[in-house]
Each structure stands twice: as structure tokens, then as C-alpha cells.
Amino acid sequence: MTRFQAPSGTRDILPPESGRLEEVVARFARVVELAGYGLVVSPLFEDVGVFRRGMGESSEIVRKEMYEFEDKGGRLLALRPEGTAPVVRAFIEHQPPTVWKAWYVTPAFRYERPQAGRYRQHHQLGVEAIGSADPDLDVEVIALLAGFFSSLGLERVELRVSSMGDGACLPAYRTALRSYLAAHEGALCAEHAARYRENPLRVLDCKRPSCRQVREGAPRLRHALCEPCAAHLARVCAGLDALGIAYKEDDFLVRGFDYYTRTTFEFSSLALEAAQDAIGGGGRYDGLAELLGGRPTPGIGFASGIERLLLACDAEGVLPSRPSPVTVFVADVAGGSVARDLTHELRRAGIGCERAFDGRSLKAQLRLADRAGARLALIVGPEEAAAGAVTLRVLRGPQAGHQERLARSGLAEAVAAWLA
């Protein structure tokens, strides 16, 4: 018989690693909810047009990486490769009051070549703030991501900031860049020599040495920004300076999706290999709502990859696994009824407890208690069961080895007092 495995590029996240994932999400929620962002949960699949129109037909992900399928009703759908377009689709659909501040945690699906830190299903945390073009909102959003990284204990983090311009200045820049690239076509990598006309900006993002060299002499968008875009960028930089958030301006920062306008930013971990050092990024997408059929509405957001964050935390030695909330182990060698009832009672009293099943020996049960990390064992043998009592044994801490008998009635209070 075939033994199934998780599909290539995906993986199972098991305890204790999943506990760290929970902790990352909890810290993120704390940081962004303090700034008024509320959780939005929307479908994992959307009409394929949400992504094709939102991210752009020529974007790498739409061209090569989307999980698209036709459902039984003949609708063409796609698993979400990212979180922004679905949130903007939801914004247009529900028309909440602006500024609408949403956060999400979601799997993202991309048919990429699997490698360390790069998966076909990864998990993203993100925010979107929709309905304001104020550059101070850009500062808020960037500061939230920086604050979240600090809350995890990450220190070796670098922020790069740029501007993609807007409809007034980007087209002219694109034309200028295209002409420059045409003059250097022979020096581009094969992929970009074939594709630069369609989307010249992607060349700036190419990691191959040939394109990197061509890029050095390329015109810079920063020098081609129209006055309002230049003023916007200046205000964002002034805000980051005011908040003491270190950054570098990066003329060649190109985010992968077509929907970006004006501010773009990316955080890298200096503790990770360059191929997977991107730990979060985002930007403005003032044209996205319109692309998805809504009224023109500016917005900005970011996404951060949880797997990458955990790698960065490992590399910096921060965010240890959370201790298990199981503090008590009921070791019942008198038939199991006491374990059944007592665990229920203790859990209802808010005390984390575990037990064994299948009538294990006391020795085996105490081994399980140790593995569970319990501080106290409540031992029930025939004698205790007959007397309506349990034997409390301290398993960890300065009093380890101490034993005493406790009455079964009022036991939850007595145990809570021991744990306090």
C-alpha cells in the first residue's frame, strides 16, 4: 500500500514547533491590535481574477506559481498566493468605514522550487490599512512590523525603503528603463533578455550577476519621481527618522507584484542566508482597489513569513519554546476512574493536567509525567482510592521528592495552592 507523505514543498508543523508558531501569532496580534487592527478571516481560495488583476498577469507568481483549479461548478479559482488582494476584495465587498485596519494570519500557496526556508505552502502574518494616502500611515505600518520583530527579540534586522512612484511618474521611468535595457540587451540573463520589454522593473530584482551588472548603470526611479511622490517619500523617511527606526534607501527594491505604488519596504534578517533572508515586506497599493473593481482607494500593508521568522529566531537564539501548561499528572493505578474524574475537575479549575490511559504501571505513568514536564504527580493506588485521598508527589523544583497525602475533596484548591 502507498504510504502518503506531505506534498513536496509542504510540511507538517508539530509540537513543540507549532507552539512557537502560536506564540509568534499571539505576539503579532498584541502588537497590531494595540494600533487598532482587527482580525479578518477570508476564504483560502478566490476567483482567479482577484490575483491575476491584482498582482498583474506578468508577475512571477501569477505566471508560474499559482495553484489554480476549476471547481465542480466550472468556476476558475486559485488558492491564495498572498493575503493583500483577498483583503482588498473583502474591503470592496463590505465597504467598511475607513481607515479600515485589518490583520490576518494565513497559509499562502506558491508553486516554487522547494528549498530551505522556501515552501509551496508557507504562512504569513500581515496587516492592511485601507482608505488613506497619508504618508504617516506608511510610517505607522512600517513601525508596527519593526516593533513586532523587536517583540520576538530579533535584533539583526535590516530595513530597506523605496518608492515605486505612481501613475504620473512610473510610466515615464519604465520607458526610460526599457530604452536603457534595450541598449544592454546582450548583457542581460537569458530570461530577462526575453522578458524585459514586458516588465523592465523585474530586471532590477534579478539576482544573476549579468543583470546585476547592467543594473548598476540603470536610471534610478528615485531621480524620476514626480514631485508629490518625492514629497511622500521624504515624509515617510522623516517619520522613520523621528521614530528612531533605522533604514536604508534602496533604489533597486522591487517588490514582486504590480499593484505597488509609492512606498515599498522590505526587512531582511542579517542572521539568515541571502536566499531566504526576506522576513517581511510590503508597500502602498493606491491603485489596487480600482483594479479589483472598487472605487479608487489608497492603501498600504505588509506580510511577514512565519517560517522565515522562526528560522531568524533560531539563528539569533531567541523565542524559546513555550513551557507546556501541563503542570500536574494524575497517575491512577486503581482502575482509572479517579484519573478520569480528577483531570476533568482540575482542568475546569484552570489547572493543566495529563494522565495515562490503558492501565499502565506506576513506573510507566511517572515516566510519562516526566515527559509531560509536570511539576506535581497525584498518585492514586487502591489504598488512596479506598480512603478518598491522593498522594501528592513533587516532581520538580526545590521540593522534588516531597510526598504528602491530600483529601480528594477540595483537591483542586489544594493543588492550586501548591502550584502558586
Ligand code: AMP
Ligand atoms: P511576499 O508576499 O513575497 O513579499 O512574501 C512575504 C513574506 O513571506 C516574505 O518576506 C517571506 O518572509 C515569506 N515568504 C514568501 N515566500 C515564501 C516561501 N515560498 N516560503 C516561505 N516563506 C515565504
